Amino acid sequence: MKTFYSQSVPGFYVEGISNLPEDAKEISETLWQQLLEGQSAGKIIDFTSKPPALSEYVRTPEDYMTEATAQKTALRLEADNKIAPLDDAIALGIATDEERASYDKWRKYRVLLNRVDISAAPDITWPISPVQ
Incomplete structure (x- = not known):
């Protein structure tokens, strides 16, 4: 199962399950899991970086x-x-x-x-x- 990310439509997509946006890029299973675990720990996934990265959410x-x-x-x-x-x-x-x-x-x-x-x-x- 291949996982992709998109910057134009921020999110993750699974090949064969999701319609992939035109700018979809493959992401490793390891990085995808790290990003999801980081998000569960209160960080946000920044889809503006290539590949996506975790960042601290600064509350306004x-x-x-x-x-x-x-x-x-x-x-x-x-x-x-x-x-x-x-x-x-x-x-x-x-x-x-x-x-x-x-x-x-x-x-x-x-x-x-x-x-x-x-x-x-x-x-x-x-x-x-x-x-x-």
């Missing part, structure tokens, strides 16, 4: 902000899901002392979470979750 400020936004959203959803049934118990007058205490902790956590400035990513100090 936008990457950090995107990750921070996703994390903040996930943490907020967790807090909302913890607060909702506790709020119901309190509103119905059937909350235990433990539920009231948990409710206050989760609401405080949600307020602190909303104050997190994601523009400071990756240097964010996240509030500590009440479950920790």
Whole structure:
């Protein structure tokens, strides 16, 4: 089985399985495995070099902000899901002392979470979750 790479359509192609781009060049099985293992370890495959090579992925400020936004959203959803049934118990007058205490902790956590400035990513100090 022969493996190829392309710069015009970045990727790997297997002879007989894939339609090969016009600029497809054969790559050794050893190099192909090294590239895939490097990618699994967090590096990126640079198809602009001949043959392709591994390079370090340098995360941009936008990457950090995107990750921070996703994390903040996930943490907020967790807090909302913890607060909702506790709020119901309190509103119905059937909350235990433990539920009231948990409710206050989760609401405080949600307020602190909303104050997190994601523009400071990756240097964010996240509030500590009440479950920790």
